[in-house]
Amino acid sequence: MHSLLSLVRGRVAAVLLTFSAAGLIGLVGPAASAQADTAPPDPAPPVTVSADMLPTVQIDGVVWSQAVHGNTVYAGGEFQNARPAGAAPGTNLTPRHNLLAYDIRTGQLITSFAPDLNAQVKAMALSPDGTRLYVVGNFTKANGQNRYRIAAYDTASGNLVSTFAPALDYRASAVVATNTTVYVGGAFSTANGQPRPKVAAFNASNGGLLPWAPTPDDNITAMLMSPDQSRIILGGIFRNVSGTPAYGMAAVDPTSGALMSWPAVNLIRNAGANAGITALRTDGTYVYGSGYTFGSGGNLEGIFSSDAAGNIRW
Numbered sequence: 001m002h003s004l005l006s007l008v009r010g011r012v013a014a015v016l017l018t019f020s021a022a023g024l025i026g027l028v029g030p031a032a033s034a035q036a037d038t039a040p041p042d043p044a045p046p047v048t049v050s051a052d053m054l055p056t057v058q059i060d061g062v063v064w065s066q067a068v069h070g071n072t073v074y075a076g077g078e079f080q081n082a083r084p085a086g087a088a089p090g091t092n093l094t095p096r097h098n099l100l101a102y103d104i105r106t107g108q109l110i111t112s113f114a115p116d117l118n119a120q121v122k123a124m125a126l127s128p129d130g131t132r133l134y135v136v137g138n139f140t141k142a143n144g145q146n147r148y149r150i151a152a153y154d155t156a157s158g159n160l161v162s163t164f165a166p167a168l169d170y171r172a173s174a175v176v177a178t179n180t181t182v183y184v185g186g187a188f189s190t191a192n193g194q195p196r197p198k199v200a201a202f203n204a205s206n207g208g209l210l211p212w213a214p215t216p217d218d219n220i221t222a223m224l225m226s227p228d229q230s231r232i233i234l235g236g237i238f239r240n241v242s243g244t245p246a247y248g249m250a251a252v253d254p255t256s257g258a259l260m261s262w263p264a265v266n267l268i269r270n271a272g273a274n275a276g277i278t279a280l281r282t283d284g285t286y287v288y289g290s291g292y293t294f295g296s297g298g299n300l301e302g303i304f305s306s307d308a309a310g311n312i313r314w
Contacts, residue, residue: 055085056107057100060093065123069130069155071104072113076121076135082109099135101158113158117142117151122186125177127204131155132164134182136172150175150184150202166207167192168200174223176232180204181254183212183232185220199223199234214257216241216250218271224280224287226251227308231260235277235289247271248291248298251310262310272297286313 061079068074081093082100085107094109098121101113119138126133133153135142142151143160148167153160164182172186182202184191191200192209198220201212214234222235231251234241241250244259248271251262270276270291275298279290286307291300305313 054107057102057109058083058085058087059096059100060089065121067124067126067133068104069126069133072101072110072155073104074099074101074113074124074126074133076124076137078120084108098137098139113153115143115153115158115160117147122171122173123175125175125182126155127177128179132161132177132204134175134177136168136175136184136186138171149186149188150182152182163205164202164207166200166202166209173219173221174235176223176225177204178225178254181210181212183223183225183254185216185223185234185236187219198236198238212255212257214242214250214252214259216246222277222280222289224282225254226287227282227284229254230308231262231310233262233280233287233310235280235291237271237273237276239271248275248277249289264304264306264310264312267312268300268304270298270300274298275300 059079060081061077063075063077066073066075076099078098080097082096083092098117099115101110102108103110117139118141121135122137124133124135133155136150138149140148145160147165149172150166150168151160152164168188169190170188172184172188174185176183182204185199189197194209196213198216199214201210202208203210216234216236216238217240218236218238220234220236224233226233232254234250234252239247241259246259247265247269249262249265249268251260252258253260268291270293274295275293277289277291281288286305288303288305290303293299293301307313
């Protein structure tokens, strides 16, 4: 079992990485005065970036994941209500059960998107064409319909996608989407009633289970499609994948599931009961990740970056 402190430290690292990758679009309070000059009078220095907080919808819980589509930010986590920036806790509440959307330009809640999930959202991913938002977590109901820890929403209408309803038997914590395939990772053992320890892949059109089936020996907490689309990168607390050593990180083929080269794992060694990889992101060129360690079993408490092939940059 993880210690509470290690779990909290890992989650904090994941949240910090999510917010930095999303361009400081976190759910924060009213705007403060400028703290950085974005157009310095001396043209010699490079233009700087402001770190000002922006007014953004508030919640009565925690956000674990965000995704941006155009001017819309989707935020998922564990909460029951939203309120405008600056509103005191418990005032001016709008029910939003574990998932909401807000306008990136104004921070205001998007009232036309009103999903209702009966337990937390741990991760989300947009399809590359932006037409769907996939969410995974602990929930078993979405908008009153049975959705066992994975669901899809249409981004144009905000409606639950009726044709996509796979089933996982336990928590999902990571998701990657292409226009044809949805990859999921977590702590589950079965998918659509078939053995799929910790990872599974589904047909995006109908939710059918695909034969893709690597076998990590412990939980998955992060997944990413590499920038060159050649690998699915797995992160978590596992020590082996498909019977081959892969200590906390691994790269697998998106079609066959076969283990592929990922040199980062030779340097970053986080796995087991006291360490793990908590988040993986990309800017389209490089991979960024975070990890934690609390006791034996790990050597990275912080963030790292690699190229698309897994060679560590820093």
